[in-house]
Amino acid sequence: MEYKKTKRPNQYVFEGSKHNSKRQKINVNAQCKGILMSALSNRRTNAGIKELLNFINLNFPANNNDVIKKIEATDEVNKKVNGEANNEVNVEVNVEVNGEENGEENKISTIEKELKDEICKANSEHNRFVPLRNIIKNFTFIKFNNDNDLNPSDIINKTFMLATNKKEKYFFRNICKIIPLDTICKPHLSPFIKTLLPLMRKHFTDGKCMEDTFTVNYLLKIMNVPDEKTDEKNDEKNEGKNDEKNGEKSEEKNEGKNDEKNEGKNDEKNEGKNDEKNEGKSGEKSEEKSEEKSGEKNEDSSGNKKSWALIYKCCNTKTLTKRDVLKVLDNCIGNNYSVNLTKPDMAIIVYVTEIMCGISIVKDYASTRKFNIGSFNDDS
Known part of the structure; x- marks a missing residue:
């Protein structure tokens, strides 16, 4: 076995393993959740992980x-x-024994x-938490294994409340930022829409996303995202094989089927146009009524609408842009909520990387100082 010396003294790494270039595998599912942590320097990552895990285990014990x-x-x-x-x-056993x-x-x-x-x-x-390194540059992802635990956004809101009250001052000496990720998906539009809709329905109860007609397929049509066409390709392959085997008989059958399909499509198109016209008229009336009702409910005690803001960050990818994310959110929320970038009531965090896309909705974002917990230690 050949070993190669590293930059640090008295340390050797096996040359064929390539530990430095490897990334740890992660199961990207909508059920996964965790926290992104960045340390003040690379040398302090181990100490920062220990600080955060000890803090969560003390203040948020497991069930x-x-x-x-x-x-x-x-x-x-x-x-x-x-x-x-x-x-x-053993059929026969004594009672005294x-x-x-x-x-x-x-x-x-x-x-x-x-x-x-x-x-x-x-x-x-x-086994409650698993720290995964080298997934994102200069960040460590702490994965939550227990589904019954609190959401990362709730945990981080409470930690910043303790930091403002100065009960846990100078506890996080080696940590710079803590970013919560309630759900995780692949960094593409179609999985992003599928994971976003249930979150929006929980927090934005008066938005357009609560309508019955508002589904995933409806959003995909608005965003012009192509559906999966695997079934069509398989059908074409099977038709080609049958043509080669059956010969002239299969050709005659296919011609008959194509004539029937063309007639059916023309009938469907004519019916679809009439349905769209009728649905458009009824949809406009229902939207106007829903906006009037929700506008009365979705107001604070001062008479102002609840506000929201998007906090988007991207690293080395162009698969999911900020423009697409804003378009999806506008269609989900509607006009019943206002936009406030300085002090929003609800902040929608979207963190996109090469491997995954993390989504979370946080309340009282202004008190978190952009999730920079190291700034509390600078205050006297």
Whole structure:
């Protein structure tokens, strides 16, 4: 094995492994969530990760009840299987021996439960978070494994509240920024729309996204995004194979089918035009009524509309631009909400990279100082 010396003294790396150029794999799903952390320098990343994980484990402990229930369910299944096998073998058992053994078994069972509880707590704290490095340059992504945990946006709002009250002053000595990502998707328009819609329906209850006709396919048509055409390609391949085998018979059948398809398409087009006209008239009336109703509800006590803002950041990609993101958000929200870039009520964060796109909706964005927690330590 050939080893190569690194820049640091007394450290060697295997030459064929290429650890420096490798990136850790990440399962990009809509259910994934986590926090992006940037340290003050590359040498302080390990210390920054430890600070953040210790802070979350202290102030936001995990729910161990869910972990214990899963383990108890698996134990019960194993006991049933083992019990059936033992009943077949041991049919005749003395009653006196069982009476003496039950007292000892009860003592052992209580001790085993206590040990299992302690092991569950230790495992839940250890496997709760996974720090992934080298996914984004100068950032480490801390992935949340437990779905029952709080959202990263809620955790970070509470951390900044503690920082403003100066209860946790100088706790984060090695961290510069903390960015929450409630959902993760691939950096393209169609998966972005699919993951964004459920978030918008939770937070923007009076927007256009709450309408029944407002679906993913409707947004894809507005954005002129082509649908997946895998089924059409497979049909064309199958038709070609059948033509080669059957010869003249298949050609005659295909001609008959094409005539029927053309007649059907012309009928569908004429019907579609009439339907679109009728839907356009009814849609305009329904939109006007919904805007009037929602305009009355979606006002603060002062009479002003709730505001929102987009915080978009991109790194080394052009697959999902800011213009496309704004167009999608405008179609989802509508005119019932106002735009405020300085102090918005709700901030929509979109962080795009080569590998993934993170989305989150944060309240009280002005108090977070653009997620720069290192600025609180500079204050006297």
